[in-house]
Amino acid sequence: VYNFSAGPAVLPGPVLKKAQEELLDYQGSEMSVMEMSHRSSLFEEIIADAEKLLRELMEIPKNYRVLFLQGGASLQFSALPLNLAQNKKALYVNTGSWSKKAIAAAQKIENVETKVIASSEDKNFTYIPEITQDLIDEDAAYLHITTNETIGGICYQEIPDAGDVPIVADMSSNILSNDYQVSDFGVIYAGAQKNIGPAGLTVVVIREDLLNEASLFAPMLDYRLQADSHSMYNTPPTFSIYMAKLVFEWLQDLGGVPQILQENQKKAGLLYEAIDRSPLFHSPVNKQDRSLTNVPFLTTSSQLDKEFIYAAQKQGLENLKGHRSVGGMRASLYNAFPMVGVRKLVDFMEEFEKAHGG
Numbered sequence: 535v536y537n538f539s540a541g542p543a544v545l546p547g548p549v550l551k552k553a554q555e556e557l558l559d560y561q562g563s564e565m566s567v568m569e570m571s572h573r574s575s576l577f578e579e580i581i582a583d584a585e586k587l588l589r590e591l592m593e594i595p596k597n598y599r600v601l602f603l604q605g606g607a608s609l610q611f612s613a614l615p616l617n618l619a620q621n622k623k624a625l626y627v628n629t630g631s632w633s634k635k636a637i638a639a640a641q642k643i644e645n646v647e648t649k650v651i652a653s654s655e656d657k658n659f660t661y662i663p664e665i666t667q668d669l670i671d672e673d674a675a676y677l678h679i680t681t682n683e684t685i686g687g688i689c690y691q692e693i694p695d696a697g698d699v700p701i702v703a704d705m706s707s708n709i710l711s712n713d714y715q716v717s718d719f720g721v722i723y724a725g726a727q728k729n730i731g732p733a734g735l736t737v738v739v740i741r742e743d744l745l746n747e748a749s750l751f752a753p754m755l756d757y758r759l760q761a762d763s764h765s766m767y768n769t770p771p772t773f774s775i776y777m778a779k780l781v782f783e784w785l786q787d788l789g790g791v792p793q794i795l796q797e798n799q800k801k802a803g804l805l806y807e808a809i810d811r812s813p814l815f816h817s818p819v820n821k822q823d824r825s826l827t828n829v830p831f832l833t834t835s836s837q838l839d840k841e842f843i844y845a846a847q848k849q850g851l852e853n854l855k856g857h858r859s860v861g862g863m864r865a866s867l868y869n870a871f872p873m874v875g876v877r878k879l880v881d882f883m884e885e886f887e888k889a890h891g892g
């Protein structure tokens with residue numbers, strides 16, 4: 535079966551095998567990682583390795599801290615303005631469902647002035663709006679973007695220049711699949727469950743000078759406290775961190791981000807080519823803003839979309855149904871998704887097209 539699901543996770547086979555082998559007895563400890571104290575030397579090694587590998591893969595500069603937290607990217611929607619923007623202005627770009635949620639969370643915080651400086655809502659979020667310097671208030675705490683909109687399938691190819699205003703990015707659905715430079719951002723955050731590992735872990739990469747001075751009313755949301763506690767203020771999601779470490783090792787063995795980016799370009803390229811040359815299928819998204827990881831597409835009617843999804847599933851092409859808010863189909867091609875699955879989808883699209891007079 536090929537799983538085109540947008541989430542929670544599609545994990546590499548070798549990683550799942552390794553986790554299975556080590557499930558009952560981690561490196562001779564006669565314990566599962568799940569049973570091990572998070573203060574034990576074995577777990578301390580796991581979390582240190584996970585951080586080291588992520589730093590290498592993303593080339594994270596020394597003046598950034600890496601936090602392994604919980605609560606999903608959604609909790610960061612609130613944590614960010616609370617840590618960075620109290621009594622200040624927070625700027626947002628609205629590119630779809632996930633930016634909207636981030637904006638809504640910031641708007642709930644009374645002493646944060648939330649301002650949406652650009653939006654692609656006028657064209658149903660099918661493009662990334664241009665961000666020019668004149669849109670940016672120089673005294674803002676940050677400019678928030680969603681590097682990849684998982685539902686709409688649009689993605690930043692270039693990170694906007696906001697001058698001295700730090701860019702804060704929700705990178706949940708394309709962290710480690712695009713070659714963004716960490717130094718272009720003040721904060722990067724991501725729910726782990728697409729390219730990193732199972733749900734339960736949230737990664738935050740934050741430039742040190744952006745850590746809050748005053749402590750926050752809620753310790754679990756306090757970036758400085760979490761950084762000072764080395765992500766061990768409370769029990770961290772130990773098993774998810776262990777799985778993330780295995781995924782990072784897998785990715786490093788493959789050749790790291792440059793290599794996976796090439797693979798992702800090939801996978802998405804094959805699918806977009808098939809869509810673009812088809813008389814039956816089309817992509818709703820502006821060509822230069824297309825996502826590598828989430829590819830929405832449509833036939834000529836919602837009835838035919840349904841038939842396609844049903845018939846595809848019978849061929850082992852699972853979870854191609856688009857998000858309920860946009861309809862149609864969506865193929866999610868995260869790092870662990872194999873090329874052979876994309877080929878199978880493209881072949882099936884051609885068959886379906888012929889059967890429907892294409």
Ligand code: PLP
Pocket residue numbers: 541605606607608609632680682683684704705706707724725726
């Ligand atoms: N942001 C983006 C871009 C997402 O794709 C998702 C989930 O799919 C989220 C945020 C929410 O993440 P979480 O479920 O970890 O809160």
